[in-house]
Amino acid sequence: MAVNVTGTRVPSPPVSIAIVMAILIAGSVATVVFDLFGQALSPLAGYAKLAPVGLAKGTIKTLFGTVAPGAGDLLHYLIGLVAYPLGWILVARPLSDRLTPWLPKIAVAIAYGIGLWIFALYIMAHWVVGMPAFLGFTGITWVALVGHVVYAVTFLVALDWLERR
Numbered sequence: 001m002a003v004n005v006t007g008t009r010v011p012s013p014p015v016s017i018a019i020v021m022a023i024l025i026a027g028s029v030a031t032v033v034f035d036l037f038g039q040a041l042s043p044l045a046g047y048a049k050l051a052p053v054g055l056a057k058g059t060i061k062t063l064f065g066t067v068a069p070g071a072g073d074l075l076h077y078l079i080g081l082v083a084y085p086l087g088w089i090l091v092a093r094p095l096s097d098r099l100t101p102w103l104p105k106i107a108v109a110i111a112y113g114i115g116l117w118i119f120a121l122y123i124m125a126h127w128v129v130g131m132p133a134f135l136g137f138t139g140i141t142w143v144a145l146v147g148h149v150v151y152a153v154t155f156l157v158a159l160d161w162l163e164r165r
Helices: 017-044 052-064 071-099 105-128 133-137 139-164
Strands: none
Touching: 017 071, 017 105, 017 139, 052 071, 052 105, 071 105, 071 139, 105 133, 105 139, 133 139
């Protein structure tokens, strides 16, 4: 059983082309909103500009020694369209449904966004690429926190809307 945004239990739908498309569409919308926030709105408001492609390039360079043109962009978009949505579908939502079914899904999405931020800025940036943990807690750190929470909430809202259709 799944629980929708309003907290109502609904049967989990079987995997289908429609479900896969809904996940890809929701991931696309969330990625666009993440990029819009982090690369346009945040700098316009006087805050740091996110550089997710730079982190993706650093990851590729660390793992493979070289970065092909466009590879950082491709990895960034694959993460937003596939990896983060799979994390929600396969980990966050099932754990929430089982352990905290009473918790509003928006709260779960906020927690998931914080988890994505920890993954990106501690595990990937620090452990994999070798940057300071959480990028040294500079301005970009906090923009990235808000950006990952915005991503997760946008993904939840888009997926919930698509699943209800």
